[in-house]
Amino acid sequence: MSSENRIVASFAVPPALSDRRLDQAVAELMPEHSRSRLQSWIRSGALTVNGEVRRPKDKVMLSDRIELDAEPEAQVTWQAEAISLDIVYEDEHLLVINKPAGLVVHPAAGHADGTLVNALLNYAPEVENLPRAGIVHRLDKDTSGIMVVARSLIAHTSLVDQLQTRSMGREYEAVVVGTLTGGATVDAPIGRHPHERKKMGVVKSGKPAVTHYRLIERFAAHTHVRCKLESGRTHQIRVHMAHVKHPLVGDPLYGGRLRLPKGTTEELRQVLSAFHRQALHARQLTLEHPETGEILSWEVPLPEDFLGLLAALRKHVKDLESDEF
Structure with missing residues (x-):
């Protein structure tokens, strides 16, 4: 078999x-x-250290050479399903997808089917031979936007390396509670919440995580921001913005109870009450093509519910201004 x-x-x-x-x-x-x-x-000898077969418990030392040469095996046992995909770009190595809010990425307890993986197995059956069906980074179920999927081993290796070296660019848009006065950086480690196992949190023992955010538009009591990740921890933007006391609008896990600012109109109250997902959208993705080395970038528009939220917040500002005259 060729390499x-x-x-x-x-x-x-x-x-x-x-x-x-x-x-x-x-x-x-x-x-x-x-x-x-x-x-x-390790046990089969496909993975060696300095050319020698070792046991899993054996220690490795600085500069030891770890090498892997293994045959691919079917990595997934999930079923293919004819679920439509919004494909932004594709070739033999990559699939770039605009994921809608509400679509689970991986099958798991409570979501055995109807996921992005099930759709990928139907559209690109070759991904069954890749780790995690070619998924190298995930978006939460209720986060919308752009994500890349590997459809070859070459692409999988390259994309994982780009994520680890932080050379893959990912930018998000979010609406947060409160009026921010300027952009900033949140540099705080993220790990499993010590008391609530479904949540992540800023904890000393967590993994390094850095989020940069800048202002796009300010409203009466909310702010539209763009976030750029240096790392890719679970729920990173949601955790970091809640940590600085500006949780995402609609976030069911980190947002707390609905907070309505003074002077909120009935129209805005209804919009905020009906927004049942975190206001987070993966807007832009930049990466190096795994075969050609070309730098590629894609951007997907905000979905209708996000646009509706922004429109309601803008109208609320105008209503407040008109009341002053």
């Missing part, structure tokens, strides 16, 4: 992973693969 049809990787152990167990080190170096699959490759 193009195999899973091939090579790493030098960095200082941060020196003196760690082999299985722990490779889990950090190759997070796109499950721990059980990595351990099976």
